[in-house]
Amino acid sequence: xxxxxxxxxxxxxxxxxPSDEKLTAAIAEAYANAMSRYAPFLRSPLWExxxxxxxxxxxxxxxxxxxxxxxxxxxxxxxxxxxxGVAHGIALTGKADTVLELPGGNLLLVDHKKSSTRGRRQRMxxxxxLQAGLYRDMIMNPTRREGDGLDMLMGRSVGVAYHLMNDGGxxx
Numbered sequence: 001x002x003x004x005x006x007x008x009x010x011x012x013x014x015x016x017x018p019s020d021e022k023l024t025a026a027i028a029e030a031y032a033n034a035m036s037r038y039a040p041f042l043r044s045p046l047w048e049x050x051x052x053x054x055x056x057x058x059x060x061x062x063x064x065x066x067x068x069x070x071x072x073x074x075x076x077x078x079x080x081x082x083x084x085g086v087a088h089g090i091a092l093t094g095k096a097d098t099v100l101e102l103p104g105g106n107l108l109l110v111d112h113k114k115s116s117t118r119g120r121r122q123r124m125x126x127x128x129x130l131q132a133g134l135y136r137d138m139i140m141n142p143t144r145r146e147g148d149g150l151d152m153l154m155g156r157s158v159g160v161a162y163h164l165m166n167d168g169g170x171x172x
Contacts, residue, residue: 080098094131109139109158112163115164
């Protein structure tokens with residue numbers, strides 16, 4: 001929750017990724033707000049090592065994400081988008097972390113995970129990973145509601161991916 005909160009509040013819709021100076025300040029502010037909201041116990045002196053370690057990990061992941069966004073020329077279209085749709089005859093609801101617009105206009109729906117690429121890739125290759133596939137199914141068979149914010153996805157090529165924060169991997 002803390003890492004997701006930081007990414008949601010540092011990488012903003014329709015804004016270029018922050019420069020080094022702005023990124024550091026934005027991470028510090030978002031991290032402090034996330035700790036207050038989700039884990040106030042981390043402020044205790046007893047948790048100093050864990051608090052600092054988590055902040056270092058999140059900072060490293062945020063720098064990597066910023067660099068990837070710049071490298072691929074992506075822009076954030078929206079953070080935290082609710083999806084409603086049908087998959088395998090079952091009505092589903094889920095929340096994707098970020099939608100990116102890639103050069104050329106294709107969209108990439110991204111779910112950030114505080115884990116590493118290797119384990120996620122193994123689960124995907126074995127067919128044990130369902131989340132990204134279910135997001136894709138909900139986009140292909142949406143249950144629309146007025147004001148749902150999904151107009152941006154309709155009629156466009158939309159891919160789904162995991163961003164693995166621990167090592168910066170991006171799996172589609």
